[in-house]
Amino acid sequence: MKRTIILLIFSLGIISSLAHAGQAVIRLEEPVGLDRTGWPVGLGFPFAKGELKDLTSLVALAPDSRPLPLQAKILSRWPDGSIRWAHVLFLADMKRQAVAEWRLEWNTGAKPPAVPDQNRVRVDEKSGKIAVTNGDLAVAFSMGGANLIDSVKVKGREALDPSRKNGLMIKTPDGKTFEAPSGKTVRLTVEESGPLRAIVRTEGQHLAPSGEALFDYYARFIFYAGEPWFEVEYSFTNGEAAESTAIAALTLALPLAPSRAPYLGLTSEYKIDKYYEFREPFSIYSGADDFFGVFGGAKIFKADGTEIVGPGYESEARARWWADSSTSEGGLTVSIQEMSQNYPKAVRVAPDRVDIDLYPAGEKKPLAFHQGWQKTHTMLLYFHGGSGLDAGSRDLCFKWQAAVIPWSPYHVESGLLxxxxxxxxxxxxxxERAIRDGFIHYETGVGRGLIDYGDTMGPGTGERGSFTQNNAYDTSWVCYLLFLRTGERRYWQRGRSAALHTADIDIVHHSTRTPVEVGGVRIHGPNHVQYNAEAIVGTSVAPNHEWVEGLIMTYHLTGEERYLKLAEGMAEHILRARQAGWISPGYNAKWNGARNLAWPILVLTMVYDETGNARYREGAAAIVRDLGSIQRENGSFPITIGPYIASAPLHETIAMEALGRYQAVTRDPAAKDIYMKCAEYVVGGASFPDGEMMYITHPDYRSGYTSTPWGGFHFGYVYTGDKKFLEFPYPLIMRQLRQSRFELYRTSFATSEGALSYPMRGILFYLNFADKAGILQDLPAY
Known part of the structure; x- marks a missing residue:
């Protein structure tokens, strides 16, 4: 009897320990038409409070239920210490064009197998040096060397020429040259070390022989288990005192080890199955007239500058953004991520070197790089034995350029988003068709070029004709939401490009005008920079045009810590901006209103929710009190046009979204009270008799405002159960969806400010409540 009781208790313990077991299906699609073996795949996953205590409970399973080696890291925790978000990396074997399902499981008692010794990534760090080994590949770095990479060996053979310098070189129009590294000590760290992936980071400044410095930089080197190639992510920041700095050329120089064997230069088409072989130097070049997309590619030039041309229209000779220099002993293959989209770019290939031109010499004019901008490039380096033909360089580059994008229905089905x-x-x-069509219209307005890619451009006429939109209303966040709903890779691609543009160009990384703006997002303007906007003199940011959710979501889904740091930097900027008087009344300009407080509330709330930093909650609460202090008796918030005190239903709805989301995170009852007064006003008296909302209630501004953030209305329904908060915006939202053009001021979809993200950041949540309340009906067929 005693033995039975003990067994029963033991069994109940097992059942209890597995009671919270869970799983997430991971769908992978091979997108390029080539088999992949051991291909790295990573994605972030959310977990309910208390559900996952540690990473050892995670296991990844292949489609045949075989457990796989796994590398995971914690991204954030719940207040009780349990894991809230974790990034998971595993290696997948995939058949060409196949779609299959992997699984992530937790708390099942299963454990992932170890990585085979011959494939695992090893990092050795000592005495200012770091060595990474990965099968046949061995790469060394040094804090004090004159080279970006000390050594690359493939099966023991040195691939770089130790007698010549490798690294980054910037040339300015006045003839100066700045190199990185330059022989001086740089900061060298291991950012991540695991059996499946290791990341080495080096950072410093580009220096001239005189010691003059230009631009901070960092370079991240990313290695994967069993892969003979690695990635280089290079980013430079303009922290100079001048408003803009001119760049004549920017190159990553890679001199190759000497060889007496015959040289073969190589690149290939994508649209047709064709190689281009060279016995002399050649280059590939992407410029403004380059193609990109499915049939994209770079122009090909011989050593004498003659372009290789195809037979005619849609049969042009185009290299698929890769090139190789090799002999029978070995060589180097390189590729630039999104080379054409980030034009101008070039790769120059010779028997003894490969030069990657991130800004080629000889452009019509130097690159004007504004103070506070940053720019990030990612490149593939594949040092191999044998020729590029023998090493499979073409297929590798095709696969690397077309990333495998994992998707899981779990993110939405779990309710954790x-x-x-x-x-x-x-x-x-x-x-669903209307949402997709609206996205397609948005895509037509996405800019191209080293500075513009990932942003949308102005319509070309009027006061804002030259404006770039700086991803207003958080384009990346909306694109990620669309991706997580559907798994469509184009949504992911646009989300990633928008997030990278925001991180590089829109965020102020340095300022000599005012330290308050550092970390903030610049308001839309000509060439991404507009000073003195919203009457805040001397700055290029405006707190009523700043959003953070896309940065946080990028961090959650990719695990890249840079985006979390940028989100925290934005929250710090908002705190400084409030102290400087940029946010709360009295305003810098009389026409500012509730959105001047609402968007900052949302920034601080989201970063507090992510980090638990009480300073951000306290800052948000203070701005909520400021908002309540100006609320009028009828529930609206004042906006002054001349001597006329009006209200702006546009601003009211922004405040509704911010208050609702702040209250959901903090449970602050004051926010709910302010919200309800505002929502009653908007539903009861902020529209024309036909139901369309006014822009501003001033007699000269009573025009219709087609797009309004709809994300706030459902909170009224949640608080009260009254469907009027859903029924009021319903005809306006359905009209927008029916048009598939989420317009502002009735301008063209592709170029109007925030035309995708402005309404969709709310519609994607509103529709869920309208469906649950039984009022949602499908659109008529079109």
């Missing part, structure tokens, strides 16, 4: 409208092509096919 909030009340996001689930993908409903069977129940609401026309609504």
């Amino acid at each position: 909030g009340d996001l409208f689930p993908y409903s092509p069977k129940k609401y096919p026309m609504i």
Whole structure:
């Protein structure tokens, strides 16, 4: 009897320990038409409070249920210490064009197998040097060397020429040359070390022989288990005193080890199955007239500058953004991520070297790089034995350029992303079609070029004709939400490019005008920079045009810590901006209103929710009190046009979204009270008799405002159960969806400010509540 009781207690213990077991399906699609073996795949996953205590409970399973080696890291925790977000990396074997399902499981008692010794990544760090080994590949770095990479060996053979310098070189129009590294000590760290992936980071400044410095930089070297190639992410920041600095050329120089064997230069087409072989130097070049997308590629030039041309229209000779220099002993293959989209770019290939031109010499004019900008490039380096043909360089580059993008329905189905409208092509096919069509219209307005890529451009006429939009209303966040609903890779690609543009160009990384703006997002303006906007003199940011969710989501899904740091930097900027008087009344300009407080509330709330830093919650609470202090008796917030005190329903709805989301995180009852007064006003008296909302209630501004952030209305329904908060915006939202053009001021979709993100940041949540309340109907077929 005693033995039975003990066994029963033991069994109940096992059952209890597995009671919270869970799993997430991970769908992988091979997108380029080539088999992949051991291909690195990574994605961030959320977990409910208390569900996952440590990473050892995670296991990844292949489609045949075989457990796989796994590398995971914690991204954030719940207040009780349990894991809230974790990034998971595993290696996948995939058949060409196949779609299959992997699984992530937790708390099942299963454990992932170890990485085979011959494939695992090893990092050795000592005495200012770091060595990374990975199968046949061995790469060394040094804090005090004159080279970016000390040594690369493939099966023991040195691939770089130790007698010549490798590294980065910037040339300015006045003839100066700045190199990185320059022989002086740089900061060298191991950012990540695991059996499947290791990341080495070096950072410093580009220096001239005189000691003059230009631009801070960092370079991250990313190695994967069993892969003979690695990635280089290079980023430079303009922290100079001048408003803009001119760049004549920017190159990563890679001199190759000497060889007496015959040289073969190599690149290839993508649209047709064709190699281009060279016995002399050649280059590939992407410029403003380059193609990109499915049939994209760079122009090809011989050593004498003659372009290799195809037979005619749609048959042009184009290199698929890769090039190789090798002999029978070995060589180097390189590729630039999104080379054409980030033009101008070039790769120059010779028997003894490969030069990657991130800004080629000889452009029509130097690159004007504004103070506070940053720019990040990612490149593939594949040092190999034998020729590029023997090493499979073409297939590797095709696969690397077309990333495998993992998707899981778990993110939405778990409810851990909030009340996001689930993908409903069977129940609401026309609504889903309208959302997709709206995204396609948005894509046509995405800019190209080293500075513009990832942003949308102004319409070309009027006061804002030259404006770039700086991803207003958080384009990356909206694109990620669309991706997580559907798994469509184009949504992911646009989200990533928008997030990178925000991180590089839109955020102020340095300022000599005012330290308050550092960390903030610049307001839309000509060439991404507008000073004195919203009457805040001497700055290029405006707190009523700053958003943070896309940065946080990028961190959650990719595990790249840079984006979390940028989000925290934005929160710090908002705190400084409030102290400087940029946010709360009295305003810098009389026409500012509730959105001047609302968007900053949301920034601080989201970063507090991510980090638990009480300073951000306290800052948000203070701004909420400021908002309540100016609320009028009718529930609106004042906006002054001349001597006329009006209200702006646009601003009211922004405040509704911010208050609702702040209250959901903090449970502050004051926010709910302010919200309800405002929502009653908007529903009851902020529209024309036909139901369309006014822009501003001033007699000369009573025009219709087609797009309004709809993310705040459902909180009124949640608080009260009254469907009027859903019924009021319903006809306006459905009209927008029916048009598939989420317009502002009735301008063209592709170029109007925040035309995708402005309404969709709210519609994607509103539709979920409208469906649950029974008022949502599909659009008519079109």
